[in-house]
Amino acid sequence: MSDQKFKVFVTRKIPDTGIKLLKQAGFQASVSSFDGVLPRPDLLKKVKGVDAILSLLTDKMDAELMDAAGPQLKIIANYAVGTDNINLDDAAARNITITNTPGVLTEAVAELAFALMMSAARRIPESDQFTRKGKYKGWAPMMMLGSELHHKILGIIGLGRIGSAVAERAFFGFKMKIIYYDVKRNEEFEQKFQAEYRGLPGLLRDADFISIHVPLIPETKHLIGKNELKIMKKTAYLINTSRGPIIDEAALVDALKKKRIAGAGLDVYENEPKLSPGLKDLPSAVLTPHTGSATIETRSAMAELAAKNIIEVLNGRAPLTPVKKP
Numbered sequence: 356m357s358d359q360k361f362k363v364f365v366t367r368k369i370p371d372t373g374i375k376l377l378k379q380a381g382f383q384a385s386v387s388s389f390d391g392v393l394p395r396p397d398l399l400k401k402v403k404g405v406d407a408i409l410s411l412l413t414d415k416m417d418a419e420l421m422d423a424a425g426p427q428l429k430i431i432a433n434y435a436v437g438t439d440n441i442n443l444d445d446a447a448a449r450n451i452t453i454t455n456t457p458g459v460l461t462e463a464v465a466e467l468a469f470a471l472m473m474s475a476a477r478r479i480p481e482s483d484q485f486t487r488k489g490k491y492k493g494w495a496p497m498m499m500l501g502s503e504l505h506h507k508i509l510g511i512i513g514l515g516r517i518g519s520a521v522a523e524r525a526f527f528g529f530k531m532k533i534i535y536y537d538v539k540r541n542e543e544f545e546q547k548f549q550a551e552y553r554g555l556p557g558l559l560r561d562a563d564f565i566s567i568h569v570p571l572i573p574e575t576k577h578l579i580g581k582n583e584l585k586i587m588k589k590t591a592y593l594i595n596t597s598r599g600p601i602i603d604e605a606a607l608v609d610a611l612k613k614k615r616i617a618g619a620g621l622d623v624y625e626n627e628p629k630l631s632p633g634l635k636d637l638p639s640a641v642l643t644p645h646t647g648s649a650t651i652e653t654r655s656a657m658a659e660l661a662a663k664n665i666i667e668v669l670n671g672r673a674p675l676t677p678v679k680k681p
């Protein structure tokens with residue numbers, strides 16, 4: 356490395372583990388002091404002259420941003436597994452390496468998907484409000500009836516790392532029957548979990564719980580819309596911990612209002628952080644604020660992995676977890 360220190364800009368405070376690694380590697384790492392998503396003009400100024408950007412899923416990384424940084428920019432390390440905030444073609448055209456944080460967040464997101472499934476089925480937030488508001492006047496045989504997961508059919512849309520981890524919990528913990536839809540079949544998985552592959556309409560028709568784990572790409576935008584919701588069972592629940600625009604949120608609100616499905620558990624929204632009109636008023640929807648990977652262990656591991664990717668690339672080595680256009 357030359358005497359000139361490599362400059363790294365981290366767009367928002369993340370766990371110290373990652374920043375420490377960058378500093379130990381001899382880089383000049385500066386972290387945005389703004390407690391929020393950096394406004395675009397500030398972001399464009401802050402990246403000027405840096406060799407690496409550690410970005411968040413709330414930062415749009417496109418040609419304008421890359422050119423504002425300058426031709427020395429070598430890597431954008433995204434602090435997420437999804438890279439829908441990054442224009443991969445713009446990066447490729449400028450020889451900028453893109454990395455993400457796969458694997459280290461799988462278990463945390465799978466656990467949240469399960470938490471949403473159970474919360475929706477057993478009406479946990481609604482019951483919590485009911486109890487706090489003093490409406491609980493004593494045990495009642497017909498109070499807060501929900502649904503069981505045990506032995507039900509779980510439909511996984513996108514059987515990658517997170518989808519498989521959700522299926523594993525369902526199969527071993529709840530003896531659920533697993534059906535899945537993906538662009539590719541996984542016969543080893545089918546054997547291990549006695550799982551069945553379905554086309555999307557077949558999965559929608561048969562599943563009692565549906566959990567979405569595909570990336571947001573043009574092909575998956577509004578994968579679940581009015582027509583797909585119509586195919587689902589009236590007793591079924593829809594869980595989304597992937598990306599909001601995969602569901603047509605207005606159509607989902609309408610389906611929940613009309614009780615065409617039993618409920619939903621959502622961690623992500625079509626126009627985050629805004630919610631579609633009516634969504635927050637529906638007790639059958641359980642809502643979390645995009646906290647799929649929000650555990651102390653996982654967020655630290657993500658910070659370390661993003662930092663290690665930057666260290667590898669700035670030292671002229673191959674990144675650990677590069678992202679290629681699908």
Ligand code: NAD
Nearest residue numbers: 437513514515516517537538568569570574596597647648
């Ligand atoms: P992955 O790449 O391991 O799995 C994605 C799966 O989707 C793959 O099996 C792939 O074949 C399948 N797929 C791709 N395009 C498809 C299509 N058009 N139709 C059907 N299947 C398709 O990814 P992962 O690590 O499991 O993460 C999945 C997604 O979860 C990420 O892309 C990200 O958007 C989201 N995520 C959300 C949070 C959160 O905080 N809520 C955290 C991490 C990841």
